Amino acid sequence: MVSDSSTGRKNSRLHKSLRFPDLFSIATGAMISSGLFVLPGLAYYYAGPSAIAAYVIAGILILPALFAKAELATAMPKAGGDYYFIDRSLGHLAGTVAGIAAWVSLSIKTAFAFVGIKVFLEVLVPGTYSMEITLAALAVFTFLNLRSASHAGRAQVFMVTGLLTILLVFSVLGNLHTSAARMLPFAPNGIRGIVEATALIFVAFGGLTKAASVAEEAANPRRDIPLSMMASLAVVTFLYFTSVTVCVGTLEGGVLAASMTPLSDAAATFAGRTGFIVMAVAAIFAFLSTANAGILASARFPLAMSRDRLVPAVIGRIGSRSGTPWFSIALTSVFIASMLFVNFVRLVKMASAMQIFLFMLTNVVVIVMRESRIHTYKPSFKSPLYPWMQILGTASMLFFLVMIGTDALIASSAVIFGGSIWYFVYSRKRVQRDSALLHLAARIFPGELKFRNESITRELKKVLMERDIITEDRFDRLVLRSEILDIPESMELKEFLKIAAETIAPSLEMQPAELYQLLLEREKASPTALRPGLAIPHIVVPGNGKFTVNLARCTGGINFGNPSEPVHTVFILAGTMDQRNFHLKALMAIAEITTAPGFDEAWRKCRTTQGLRDLVLLSRRRREV
Known part of the structure; x- marks a missing residue:
C-alpha cells in the first residue's frame, strides 16, 4: 500500500536511482515501438521508398532539440523536462501550456504502444480478448511504476536489450533478401511526399528526450543524460534505417502501404511464419517497453506542475516508501486508457504536432537562458554551434508544424487554448516567480524593468547544489x-x-x-x-x-x-x-x-x-x- 504525506510539498523528493543503462533504455524503448513496427507502412503511403530517407531526415532534424534538452537537463535536472525548462525561462503561462501539452503528447504516444499491443495480439491470436489483455498490461506497468523508478528502470533495460538483439538480427538477415527494383521510383510523390512522411513519423523520435523528464531521478545527470540521449539516437536511427530498408526492399508497395505490421510482414517473406511470429513478439516487447517508459516519464509532468502550484497539490503526492508520484502515475494511466478508444492516425498526428511545438519552444528556451546571463545557469553540456543550431531547429519545427495537417493543428490548438484558460482561471493567482525572460528583458531595457525578486537565480542555485552534491x-x-x-x-x-x-x-x-x-x-x-x-x-x-x-x-x-x-x-x-x-x-x-x-x-x-x-x-x- 502506498502512503503519502498530507501534501505533495511536504514529501516531494524523488529517489536518484536511474543510471546510464536505465536512461538509455528509457529513451531507446520510447522510440522503438509504433514508429518502427507500425508507421513504416503509413510513411510509405505518403513517400514511397523515400520513406527510408524520411526516417533519416527526422533523425537529423531532431539533433537541435536533442542538444537543447541535453543542455537544459544538465543545468536543471528536475522532474518535468519540457515543462520545467519552459516555465523557468518563458514564464508561467508558457509553462502551464507546455506542461499540459507535454503530458498529453507523451501520454498519447504511450497510448500508441498499447494500441500496438492490441493490434499484434489480434494478429497472433485472432479472436483473443485483446482489449482486456491490453488494459491488464497497462495495469501491470502502472503497478511497476508505483513500486519505484528503479523497478521500472530494470524492467526497461531487460526489454530493450532483447528488442535490440532481435532487430539487429532482422536487419542483417533481411538486407540479404532485399530487391533494389523495389526502391524505384524512389520518391514517387516528390519532395512533398518526403516532407509529409517526415512530419508524420517525427513523433517516433519524440521518446528520445524522455530521459530529460526523469533527470531528477538520475544518479549522475551531468554525464548520463546527454550520453544516454546521444547513444540512443545513434542506435535507433541506425535501426530505423536498416529495418525500413528491409521493409521497402522485401514487400510489394501496395502491401507495405496498407500494412499495420510491416516488420512482421517483411520477416515472413524470408523467414516464413516463424519470422512473422518472432517479429510480432518483438513488436509486443517494443510496445511494452514504450508503455513502461511512457508511464514513467509522462507522470513527471503533473508532478512538476503540482510542485509549482499550477495544478492542485494532491496531484504531486509522493509515496513515502516508494518515492514515486503515485497520484500522478494513476492519473496518467487513466488518461492513457481513455485514449485507447480514439482513432489511431489522428492520435499520431496530434501527438506529432504537440511534440513539434514543444521541440520548437525548447530551442527558444536555450537562447533565452543563455542570453539572460543568469549566473546560476550552468549546464555541464552545452549545445554546439550556438545560436545557429537553435535557429535552425526552431525554423525546421515551425515548417513541419505547418505541414502536419489541419486536424492535428486544430486539436493541438485546443490543448494550448485549454492550458491558457486553466492558467488564467486557476494558476495565475497562486504563484509569482521571475523567469529568465524577465532577466533578458532587463538586459535589453536596464533602466526600465526591475525584478520582483531573484527567485529563478536562487532556485537554480539550489538545483546546482543538488546536482553536484554540494554540501x-x-x-x-x-x-x-x-x-x-x-x-x-x-x-x-x-x-x-x-x-x-x-x-x-x-x-x-x-x-x-x-x-x-x-x-x-x-x-x-x-x-x-x-x-x-x-x-x-x-x-x-x-x-x-x-x-x-x-x-x-x-x-x-x-x-x-x-x-x-x-x-x-x-x-x-x-x-x-x-x-x-x-x-x-x-x-x-x-x-x-x-x-x-x-x-x-x-x-x-x-x-x-x-x-x-x-x-x-x-x-x-x-x-x-
Whole structure:
C-alpha cells in the first residue's frame, strides 16, 4: 500500500536511482515501438521508398532539440523536462501550456504502444480478448511504476536489450533478401511526399528526450543524460534505417502501404511464419517497453506542475516508501486508457504536432537562458554551434508544424487554448516567480524593468547544489558571510588595501589602520599576486579563533606592482595564529576555484556581488564536511 504525506510539498523528493543503462533504455524503448513496427507502412503511403530517407531526415532534424534538452537537463535536472525548462525561462503561462501539452503528447504516444499491443495480439491470436489483455498490461506497468523508478528502470533495460538483439538480427538477415527494383521510383510523390512522411513519423523520435523528464531521478545527470540521449539516437536511427530498408526492399508497395505490421510482414517473406511470429513478439516487447517508459516519464509532468502550484497539490503526492508520484502515475494511466478508444492516425498526428511545438519552444528556451546571463545557469553540456543550431531547429519545427495537417493543428490548438484558460482561471493567482525572460528583458531595457525578486537565480542555485552534491563546508560558510567589494575603476595597491581594511576590520574587531598596516607589510615582504589577474593577500592577525574570507573584483584592475598585469580578482584571508591549518585549507580551496576552466571569464561577466559569491559557492572542489 502506498502512503503519502498530507501534501505533495511536504514529501516531494524523488529517489536518484536511474543510471546510464536505465536512461538509455528509457529513451531507446520510447522510440522503438509504433514508429518502427507500425508507421513504416503509413510513411510509405505518403513517400514511397523515400520513406527510408524520411526516417533519416527526422533523425537529423531532431539533433537541435536533442542538444537543447541535453543542455537544459544538465543545468536543471528536475522532474518535468519540457515543462520545467519552459516555465523557468518563458514564464508561467508558457509553462502551464507546455506542461499540459507535454503530458498529453507523451501520454498519447504511450497510448500508441498499447494500441500496438492490441493490434499484434489480434494478429497472433485472432479472436483473443485483446482489449482486456491490453488494459491488464497497462495495469501491470502502472503497478511497476508505483513500486519505484528503479523497478521500472530494470524492467526497461531487460526489454530493450532483447528488442535490440532481435532487430539487429532482422536487419542483417533481411538486407540479404532485399530487391533494389523495389526502391524505384524512389520518391514517387516528390519532395512533398518526403516532407509529409517526415512530419508524420517525427513523433517516433519524440521518446528520445524522455530521459530529460526523469533527470531528477538520475544518479549522475551531468554525464548520463546527454550520453544516454546521444547513444540512443545513434542506435535507433541506425535501426530505423536498416529495418525500413528491409521493409521497402522485401514487400510489394501496395502491401507495405496498407500494412499495420510491416516488420512482421517483411520477416515472413524470408523467414516464413516463424519470422512473422518472432517479429510480432518483438513488436509486443517494443510496445511494452514504450508503455513502461511512457508511464514513467509522462507522470513527471503533473508532478512538476503540482510542485509549482499550477495544478492542485494532491496531484504531486509522493509515496513515502516508494518515492514515486503515485497520484500522478494513476492519473496518467487513466488518461492513457481513455485514449485507447480514439482513432489511431489522428492520435499520431496530434501527438506529432504537440511534440513539434514543444521541440520548437525548447530551442527558444536555450537562447533565452543563455542570453539572460543568469549566473546560476550552468549546464555541464552545452549545445554546439550556438545560436545557429537553435535557429535552425526552431525554423525546421515551425515548417513541419505547418505541414502536419489541419486536424492535428486544430486539436493541438485546443490543448494550448485549454492550458491558457486553466492558467488564467486557476494558476495565475497562486504563484509569482521571475523567469529568465524577465532577466533578458532587463538586459535589453536596464533602466526600465526591475525584478520582483531573484527567485529563478536562487532556485537554480539550489538545483546546482543538488546536482553536484554540494554540501557547505566552513570555507563556504565564511564566503556566505563575507564582504564583497565590486570596484569599477582602476586603482593603486595602497588605495585598494585601505578600502579593504575599512571593510574587513569590523568583522575582526580591529582598527582599519592596524589592519591596513598588516596588509601593506605583507605585500612588502612578499607580493601576493600569484598570476596575471589574481592576488590572494593573506595575513595573521592578533587574538584567537578568528578567520575571515573576503572577495573583491576590480574591473579596471589593481596595480600590485606590475602595471602590465593588473589584478581583477582578489581573495583576502585574515586569521589568527591558531587558525593556520585552516588557513592552508582555504588557500587550497581558492586554488581549486580559480584554476577551474572559464573562471576568469565567469568572474568578469557576473552582474552582481551575489553572482560573485555564488560563483565561489557553486564551484566544483573537494569539500570537508
